[in-house]
Amino acid sequence: MAPPDSFTFDVLMSYLLVGAALMVLGMLGFLARRNLIVMFLSTEMMIQGTALTLVGFGRYHGNWTGQVFTIVILTVAACEASIALALILILFHRCSSLDVTLWQDIREPGQPPALVSLEESEAEPVEAFAGPESYPHLTPAGIEPAHPTLPWTERRD
Template identity: 75%
Template sequence: MTPFPFELLMNYLLVGAALMALGMLGFLSRRNLIVMFLSAEMMLQGTALTLVGFGRYHGNWTGQIFTIVILTVAACEASVALALILILFKRRSSLDVTLWNELRESTQAPFEEPTVEEEAESVAPALGPESYPHLTRAGLEPAHPTSPWIERRK
């Protein structure tokens, strides 16, 4: 078995710590539910790196077995989280998590924060002229059918 000295273990712990902190940052600061879900998975990846490094350093399988359990929990979390995202999107037609702040405790005061529109950065305009097809001017407007199209599908 190739040696796995302490310095290599340290590498794994440092990378794992960085992934954990970045995932936490994404989970706390992003508003999009899907990006929050990805950040939570990234925290799990950082932990898994740490566990595998420790298991290899001590020469036993427990770290890898813990990681398999983490993988299982991540799969369960993904299924439930994506089902929740689907339902929440159906209710509000938006993935913004701050729309759901009435799920807090009833005694808790609402978290005062500026609205999304005040904080959102401006969108850079698309480069170049927008190209829409040029249509020649039509003559008379055609007669519209009076019944909506859904009723005509028979």
């Protein structure tokens, strides 16, 4: 059976290539990033790549199956988003941080723990923004003046 219209094999191949690229980039983000929110977004991007592949296949074969499958995937993605964001909320409340390394106690048995101090030393150095952050720090001189004792919300002068 011929393709229904101008959606040829070459076009299908283009869709598959873009879907493969999105899938691989999402997997890289999930493996390499440590921020829980970015990891969640990376899984969503993997799902996008897969959905693109399915829609391309469905159109090429001339039936609705790919789109039906993508609708189911969309449902699963919505469920995953709700549960993942609830989990991120709970994990943040426990540790006050979005770092996934803090939860390495639940890793697979036999895996060596990631050293937080080592990861700290491998972090990218912070570049100070132009402005007050990049001003030089001067040594304070003289006697420290008396600070106002009232909080600023109650001061009237």
